Amino acid sequence: MCVSSPTKQGNTMAKTPEKKVKDMCVEVLKTYSAYYFFPVMGGYGRSGIPDIIACLKGQFVAIECKAGFNKTTPLQDKELAAINNAGGTTLVVREDTIDFLIRELRRIKHGC
Numbered sequence: 001m002c003v004s005s006p007t008k009q010g011n012t013m014a015k016t017p018e019k020k021v022k023d024m025c026v027e028v029l030k031t032y033s034a035y036y037f038f039p040v041m042g043g044y045g046r047s048g049i050p051d052i053i054a055c056l057k058g059q060f061v062a063i064e065c066k067a068g069f070n071k072t073t074p075l076q077d078k079e080l081a082a083i084n085n086a087g088g089t090t091l092v093v094r095e096d097t098i099d100f101l102i103r104e105l106r107r108i109k110h111g112c
Contacts, residue, residue, distance in 0.1 A: 017067030017095070022051060024098050025063055029054055032105045034061070048075030050083070050090070059108045060088035067095065 015023070022038075029036045029052070036054035039045070050062035062083045064076055072080070072092055080090040089108070093101050106112070 018051075018065055018070075021065040021067055021093060021095055021098075024095070025052055025065060025093055025101060028098065028101050028105065032056055032109055034105065046079070048073065048077075048079040050076070050079065056105055056108045060086075061104070061108070062088055062090045063101065064090070064092045065094075066092055 026036065034054045034056040036052055038051065039049045039053055041047075041049065051065045052063040054061040054063065060083070062080065064072055064080065066072070080092075083090050089104060091101055091104060
């Protein structure tokens with residue numbers, strides 16, 4: 001049996017709507033030279049952790065990406081609230097709200 005995996009050139013898998021939002025966020029984060037990573041969820045991790053964790057000028061930023069009208073889960077709400085309570089910045093970003101991320105990063109970077 002021969003099993004092939006997609007390559008960069010031959011990858012025909014379509015991006016999910018949420019993956020498109022993540023990619024948009026990454027482009028914005030790169031524009032602001034923010035440090036970021038995608039937490040890996042495994043059997044030993046916590047549920048509800050935001051999709052992207054970032055840091056800009058010492059400010060912790062957690063980004064939950066949602067496509068369309070999808071809503072955050074109660075576990076995600078709990079984690080976002082805990083991050084806010086600890087002084088971090090949290091955002092839920094959709095395709096049509098990427099400007100919220102841009103404005104928040106601009107505020108952090110330029111202090112306005």
